Amino acid sequence: MLAFxxxxxxxxxxxxxxxxxxxxxxEKVVAAVVKLLESSGERREEQCVMQMVTTYVKKLxxxxxxxxxxxxxxxxxxxxxxx
Numbered sequence: 001m002l003a004f005x006x007x008x009x010x011x012x013x014x015x016x017x018x019x020x021x022x023x024x025x026x027e028k029v030v031a032a033v034v035k036l037l038e039s040s041g042e043r044r045e046e047q048c049v050m051q052m053v054t055t056y057v058k059k060l061x062x063x064x065x066x067x068x069x070x071x072x073x074x075x076x077x078x079x080x081x082x083x
Contacts, residue, residue, distance in 0.1 A: 011034070018031035 015031040015034050018027040019035065021028045
């Protein structure tokens with residue numbers, strides 16, 4: 001996994017360098033395609049996360065958790081005395 005991370009960093013650096021090339025050489029076109037693929041993957045990831053959040057919220061609405069019966073201590077020490 002560490003090797004993949006290093007390779008990915010090198011690829012991203014190369015893509016950025018190739019995108020700065022003048023004109024439309026093959027390297028620049030390939031870099032643009034790689035950049036588009038990476039950004040579309042990020043959008044899919046965001047959509048997936050949003051879908052998971054939406055599903056979780058719907059589940060909470062349909063099946064709310066039980067109320068918390070744990071008493072939270074007050075900042076006022078005299079208020080923490082049991083009744």
